[in-house]
Amino acid sequence: MPSVLFYLFAAITLLFGVGVVVARNPVASALSLVCSFTGLAALFISLDAYFIGTLQILVYAGAVMVLFLFIIMLLDIKAVEGRPTNYATAVGGLLLAVLFTIQIAMVLGGFKEGRIALADQPLKMEATASKATLNTIKDELAEGTLPDAKLMGFTLFDKYPFQLQVVGLLLLAGTVGVVVLSKRDRKEEVS
Amino acid sequence: MMSSFSIEIFLAVVGVLLIALDAFATELNRKVVPWAAIGATGLALILMLTRSADIPAWITPFYAMDSLAVFYKVFALVTTLIVLIIALEGDFITAYFSSSEGVKTRIGEFYALPLIVCSGMMWMASAKDLVALFVPLELVTVSFYVLVAFTRRSAMSLEAGVKYLILGALSTGVLVFGIAWVYGATGSLSFEGIAAAAVNPATNAVALMLGAALLLAGLGFKVGAAPFQIWIPDVYQGAPTPVTAFLSVGSKAAGFVVLTRAVQAFTVNGSHIGTQVANALLAAAALTILLGSLPAIFQTNVKRLMAYSSISHAGFMVLALACGATGTVAFYMGTYLPATLLGFLLLVVLRTQGVGDELKDLAGLSKRSPLLAFALAVAFASMAGLPLTAGFMGKLLVFMAAISKAHYGVVALAVIGAAAGFYYYFRPILTAYSPVEGESTKLQVSPVARVTIAVLIVGAVAVGVYPKLLQSVLK
């Protein structure tokens, strides 16, 4: 992947990220978040993480953001708050962001292991093939393409099968929670 | 005869069944689900105490069964059992505030979710791997989002829910970012791998320190240690009392077991970042004790007072952790449980009889119910660390750990914190025992509550007088 594309997608992700924060209208910020997630998915793909990339688009950009937009529409929050942004929190937030970035930059400055380029970190298909046990993965590796989804699935069910069940339990708890918290009653008064 | 792994699954399954039972069997008597939950937890506790040591081979890479895990599993079960009893005690208040139907609303989930949370905590206790840690941690956190905001018709509970939600999510973000950097620096997700990387000079120390800092920050939030304890007073006061009890004891204990494992990995002897992590924890401990105990002097609400008290206790435990005395952390947690749960149980029992949880509402309690007044005295004395109560035993061991590591400055601050404790812990006792004019109605205490109070009082005093009980469980 030529480097110019990386800069393009990085720029998309970051600029739309800022867009989320700056946008007056919650709908605008939701949409800019969607664009930011697509940029991010592209970055994932540039890192040969095709499964995660598609997952990002499907789950995050698709399901989560749609849920956000749905809620925003449901509650029809007024477009513009009208009040000027409170300067104290603005300065505070900015300060935090700048400080954090400086700290990350300083750490990265000293991070020698991070200086290797993506190009000279090629995937060695034959090494993974020799190790792989499933023959579907073996023959796909033989043709030189990375069976990303299959490897991902294999690792999930080989190393962390139990955690999958727990995540299932978590989703169950989440949905039960949502139901409990938003059951509509006949009369809605609050003490 | 059952292995601890299968007990946890049994509990989770029961939790799910209870949710289903409550959802579908509409005409069921409302007392079935709570008692079923309490029965299941009790059974799980008995099974855990008589567990068989062997665990299935395939879970050994991410499932640790050392004495630390066993203690915290038993601890989680005991906490859940008592919290369920507290919830049962305050049942009609939770129901009244949960929806507009008032007392008749069916709140089966309020008893089912804690079972799931308890199994989540038990999994966290035996997590040997960052992924195995992250997933049950999130299960616990998300379930607590639901529980805190459960009584959504009370504005306080909603506000607490929102605050906990936003700050919880923020801390999860920081936690994952920390895990990412720790993985990046060490190349492995398991605690042994991290410990091995921390020792060999090849790993980039600065990156590992960044990862460690962010990881400790994430876990610090869950435990309520210094810079991240800002959420505790509001959420503990706003949430329904049984949930506050569960948060302040269960969630804090789970946080501490994970924090213990992480700190053990980072400060394994010979590790390049050992001193930095220990000193950072020391600073956090000192700050927590002070930020926990000094503002408590001005509290007039007993529930919020207990929130600040839980911060200061967390401070003592982080201090023990900073001195590498993991046994003392577990012991202190063991002494912290009876006092705090007793306190919250009293608040619920009083709340159901119309006594508010403001300090002035406690006036003349000794006349209205000598048992509750005595229980209050024992609970707050144990929190204050009065000798011959469990609290003192815990504080003494923490002091000895700190002094053996020659951290005299922090010991001095701990003394100031504990001294402030003598004031704000004794104020409710004095109010309860000070006479009040006029006729005061007698308070009724249900048999279940009476038994639990007795058990907790014995727990608080017995551990203070005969601590070998707790020590044998720790071994």
Add this chain to the structure above:
Amino acid sequence: MTSYNAASVALLLPLMSAFFILVLGRVVGTTVCKMISVGSAALCFVASVATLGVVDDSGVLLNFLNVGKLHANIGFIIDQQSRGMLFIVTFVGLLVHVYSLGYMSEDKSQSRYFGSLSMFMFSMTGIVLADNFAMMFIFWELVGLSSYLLIGHWFEKPEACEASKKAFLTNRIGDFGFMIGILTLWAASNGELGFAQLRESLSGGSVSGPLHSAPEWVLTLAALGIFMGAVGKSAQAPLHVWLPDAMEGPTPVSALIHAATMVAAGVYMLVRVSFIIAASETAMQVIAAVGGFTALFAALMAVQQNDIKRILAYSTLSQLGYMVMAVGLKAGDAGMFHLYTHAFFKALLFLGAGAVIYACHHEQNIWKMGGLSKKTPITFLTFLIGTAALMGIPGLSGFFSKEEILGAAYHECGWLFTAAAFTALLTSFYMSRCVIVAFFGKARSDNADHAHEAPLIMTAPLMLLSIFAIASGYGFFSDRLQAMVPHAEHGEGHYLVMGVSIAAVVIGAGLAFFLYNGKDKDPLNIKLFANRFYVDEIYAVIVKVFQDRLAWIVSGLESIFADGLVARLPAAIACRVGKTARALQSGHLQGYTFALGAGVILAIYLVVQVLPKH
């Protein structure tokens, strides 16, 4: 009986009687108490007479303290000095007991009075028999206690309460010095308290004699400390203020305590430990000077007193000054001899004054009396004998003992001799003034007019004492009574001294007769002497400023500094920190998120950059 149980009888009997009266006094009634008290006094007298003939002896009655180096025990020592003193104490004590039966007959709390008297006899015997400093100090304070009880007997009278409190406190100040002396000796002699052991340690004979090698200032400090104890007890110069006020107590008390026994205890103790005092030259000079000054100072004050008991009180002060001066001039036994004779005639004078007061219905001012020689002949005669003895008219006991002291003064230091002589003159002046005004001329008030002779129970002791007042000076009599008569041969100038003393007596008496015969009011009016050199007022100011005002200031400072700095300040700081920390919980979610974010950045900063690298 052996000296052992004689001494123990003399010591323990009064204690038992005092204890009996304290515990069962109210139950058995006053008469029984009186009988027990007087009986015990009589038995003690018999016991002391029994010890007169016995060979010297010493023993231990009770092992009071026996810890490590400290071996303090209650014991007794029978030697010539203690036998003589024991005789005086028990004899005068018995007479005072008998006299009190009459004098206190209509008092409403007589059992308490006689209980205190027994307590006094116990303590006084204790001092006489003491053979180590610990026992001496114990009975020193017990005597102080009994004088407090006796002076404050009529506790309704505010003056009596003040007087008893003043007596006890002044004694306590004396004991303060006394204890410092004892402690210095104890430290210097590496743990010795007994007089015999101290004497040995001082003499450097045995190897364990560190006292011998102690530096000079230690010995001086010890001697002066011990002397301060005597000053407190025998009412010498700076601490004399309590004795005149002690006259508030019943007169027999004044006779027993403030004439014969208690005040003499100081001199007795100084003579008992004279080997320590002799070891320090400066101490001797100080003692002599203080003694001389007190004698002169008291005599000057006595000249202008109008209360008969106050005159006698100041005269006691003056005579004690003589004895202390004698000790200071290395003439201890002269001092003891004067103490011996003084006990008799001063007791006689006090009891006589008591009889006069009893006769004039409790009138004490001599200018309200007059012409009593006709109305109370026996009292007048015995009082006259006492006065003569006190003035030192040749032939009577006073003359011999005072002459010894004047001789010692003459040999040692010139200006002390002149002061002593002038004091002798003043003594005869004020005593004759007192006799002339009180007994001659005509009655100046109806009390004096209707005066009637005291009953036999009171005049009998007077007569007995007057015999002793005369005889005690002569060798035949004093040897048998073990008085310490100095048998030093009379050096040159003996006749000069005798001449000066006789001249002083004659001039004094003549001057008094010339000035006071037939006068109705006091021609001399020296405000300075009448007001006792304003010493009481000075002390009152000192106490007010240095104690009450200082106490007020210190208690103010203490509550500011000790309470403020140590208690309130840290609490305030903790509360201030608490308030600010509480303000952090502003309730605003944005504030919380900012705090959390800042916390994260702080954590990173702390772990990564700041803390010491490994």
Add this chain to the structure above:
Amino acid sequence: MGLLELLIFIPLLAAALIGAGLPGKVIARSAAALNLLLVLAAISQFNGGNTLAHSYPILDNPAIAFAVKADGLSLTMALLTCLVLIAANCQIGEGKPAIYYVSSLLIAGGAMGAFLCTDIFFLYAFHELALIPTLLMIAIHGHGDATNRRAIAWKITVYLGVGSLILLAGLAALVVALKPASGLTFDLGALMQSAKDHPLPAATQAWIFTALLVGFGTLVSLFPFHSWAAPAYATAPTPVAMLHSGVLKKFGLYGLIRIALPLLPLGAKHECVQQALLWMLIGNIIVIGLVTIHQQKLDTLLGNSSVMHMGYIFLGIAAGTQVAINGAIILMFAHGISIALLFALCGRMRNQLGTLEFSKLGGLAANAPFLTVMFAFGTFASIGLPGLANFAGEIMVFLGAFDSNLNDGLKLIHWATILGLWGVVMSAVYMLRAFRNLFFGKAASGHFMSDPVITQRVSFVLLAGVLLVVGCCPGLITGLLKDLTIAAP
């Protein structure tokens, strides 16, 4: 269940029973009397050579055990506790709520436990039993207006809390520093052994001793840390004032003699520690002496005087010689009894007269001869009159402190002793002034006090009798203390 365990548990059990609702008066008095008999039995057993030592381990690492052992010092203190407990119970009038009995029994039980245990953990733990009862009693049943009472109650509770926490840190440091090979232990015997085998360097001993001194000093109202004591004793109800000032205050001194001196011999003798201690106790004697002279009410006067008398006991401890330590112990015993007697009388007078101002009272002796004699006993004991117990203690302290030879001039300890002697004079001043103002002179209008009925007199006579007996032959107590292990210089 040996004799000593019974001594500790009888008061606590009685407190529990009364708390549960049984009649207070009967149980409290019978418990106190039984305790006295038991302590006398224990003393006779001790003289017969049986140290009644038992140990019930309650924790392994660090090794803590409920270990009791009879020893001269602890039995003396136990005797003091029983005597004062009986007197305190007798002072509780009719119809007083049960908390009076519960609190006095708890305080006494705590003190008894602290004195008899030879395990540092329980020695420390038992003395803090008194914290809440004292708070409740002073804040609810104290004298004076409500806000003032509560402020004083909070002051004593938090102040003693801080003091005991500093002490806890000091003891923890001591236990950690003297860790024997067999692992951390709180047992005094083992620590004593380990202190002998490998004594700590002088510097460590010095700062640990300072921590203990500040901790124990605060509990005992050593000079700069004393401001909680006087107001608390003045406002506390009589039984609490008697027990707290008479018994519990001695725990700090007992701790110094039992733990600090033997385990940290060099610490006590360290140059600046010795100087600091001496200056503090001079502060106690002179500054508080002057403050006491300034007091206008009997209860504040007694409160301050009990603070002042601690100075002498500290002088004994500072001197450290065997004579001085025995003197300090006797003085602790004697002061406990005499201050308890005085506070009992003061409480009785407050109930009958309503006020304790010197200016408003006077001439009480006229119609209360028995109380006058009792007050005389208390007064003359507290100013150290021979024949009463305090004197034996004081003279031994002074002799012990003046022990070193004087060849190289008067050192600070000598000046401290001399100031202590002047303190004795000052105590005579304020005690006699109080005695004179209250009992003698003109009877003030309207204030009338009568003697207590016969049964009431027992407790007063008991205390006065003990003062007299111990005063006449202090050998009774010094006999018990023969084999006390003190780090002789």
Add this chain to the structure above:
Amino acid sequence: MITLNDYLMVAGILFAIGLAGVVVRRNIIVIYMCLEMMLSAANLTLVAFSRFHLVDGAPDYAAQSLVFFTITVAAAEVAVGLAIIVALFRAKQSVDVESVTKLQG
């Protein structure tokens, strides 16, 4: 050429933006969006590290499975979060931060 540090830098900046957004914005829903953004920044870091830390030739899928779990957890979290926000809206008719300041002190 694009190095690992570039990816980490992008992730860091994205995390910082999310953090700033959480503090700056007053609308709780937008705050929630920023939180999701922070989570995805963490995911980017994880994926970057797993790509550059080859396990026998292929990216380390253990880390990527953690990303998988993070995404699912985030989904559940958003669901519950929005339920609470809706409940808040029903109660207070506003999702503004200022409506949740009663608990304090």
